[in-house]
Amino acid sequence: MTRRQRVEGAAMSGDPYKGAIVKLMREFSHSHNPSTVFSDFVEICALAISNRVDTLQVEPREKRYLEIVAKYKTEEVQRFAAMFAQLQLCYRERVEMLGDPGIGDVHDSGLGDVLGELFMALELSNDRAGQFFTPHSISMLMAMMTVGDGASIREQGFVTMQEPACGAGGMVVAAAQAMHHAGLNYPETLHATCVDVDPCCVHMAYVQLSLLGIPAIVVHGNTISLKVWNVWYTPAHVFVGWGLRLRRRRDARADTAATVSDDGEAQERDDLHPAQAPVASTIPASSESCMVNGDAACGCFDDVGAGDVTVALEESHIGKAVASAVSIVDLFEESTVGASSMKPDRTIFDAIEQMTLF
Known part of the structure; x- marks a missing residue:
């Protein structure tokens, strides 16, 4: 042998x-x-x-x-x-x-x-x-x-x-x-x-x-x-609908991290939540039912056809929206570039967290 x-x-x-x-x-x-x-x-x-x-x-x-x-x-x-x-x-x-x-x-x-x-x-x-x-x-x-x-x-x-x-x-x-x-x-x-x-x-x-x-x-x-x-x-x-679950936890943590300025206006810590408002993009797919659980609870918008995938993205800190990217890899590219250019201590996981797909 x-x-x-x-x-x-x-x-x-x-x-x-x-x-x-x-x-x-x-x-x-x-x-x-x-x-x-x-x-x-x-x-x-x-x-x-x-x-x-x-x-x-x-x-x-x-x-x-x-x-x-x-x-x-x-x-x-x-x-x-x-x-x-x-x-x-x-x-x-x-x-x-x-x-x-x-x-x-x-x-x-x-x-x-x-x-x-x-x-x-x-x-x-x-x-x-x-x-x-x-x-x-x-x-x-x-x-x-x-x-x-x-x-x-x-x-x-x-x-x-x-x-x-x-x-x-x-x-x-x-x-x-x-x-x-x-x-x-x-x-x-x-x-x-x-x-x-x-x-x-x-x-x-x-x-x-x-x-x-x-x-x-x-x-x-x-x-x-x-x-x-x-x-x-x-x-x-x-x-199992993890995209929505992760997005909800991220948003909850961002709300917790909000502080009140001297003039009473709520502000966000920019290391935990992007400064820009989220941009939503819907990308149609060819399927008969929602890929998560088949109903509105999956996070898809009501006006999106069955089987569509809703991609919720945050704009980067440098003001460059990533919603116009043509593929998932492009979305990550945009997100990582924005994160690394503004905060050298950011990790690849921070970039991934900025996006919720499916």
Whole structure:
């Protein structure tokens, strides 16, 4: 048995679905680089999920999908589909094994970081700048210590999590599992904003969080420079209506931060709330029902057609409105430029918070 086979066998840990994915991956080895195959696989999965929920990005992402599959034969594309099916089955079984929130013990594997484990088992880290992902057991230990019995989260209603270098999203998965064992329903009580500079990591994180029903915004960007290249919204972010929930909390905090000047006029702290009034833009989509919950409660305006997506944006501090941007990436570009030029200590998460999409 070779060293690689020993590493792969240890990573599989008796999981038939992970074993099936590795076996299918090996069938590409004669004609394609394994690192490229894995990257293309997770990107195809991400594109397939995104195009079901993010109507604003369908055209460019469908074009990107066609670019990827053009490199492969028909039977190889079908192999990708089989790998995706195995990944979905793997996570469906793991979610079912968790049971209801607050019931059962914390298992070593639990939800797990399946794609991160596969990435390490296939020894792809050596091909990608020496990347190494935190073992799930360590992530779980950190998450359990942070979440505790979940009392503080219950008091707040929900918590938001920010990951500046998310990797495959393992820490977010661990946080969701820890909240589940604390008796919390994580699709309703946890929202994550994840950033990574590596597109492969972004796609891995997006796929895993999507399949596990974790509400999240996954950003391909540079946390240090605030550069943003792409933005991905998990289905749970859309269907549970997290855009509206996050906007309401932001507005509530802005109201709390308001101070009264000497002449009695209310003023806002500009580090917590933009100085300009919000600009609303409605972008039509081709769907039969609202993408969040099908009624006015989702935050869509009454005069917007069914399936339309309402995008509420704040103008930047330099007075440059971002509502005229033509894509989600443009919106983030405008927001990050405005934030970084006025406040050097602002982060990429501040820029993301300025916008509420879906």
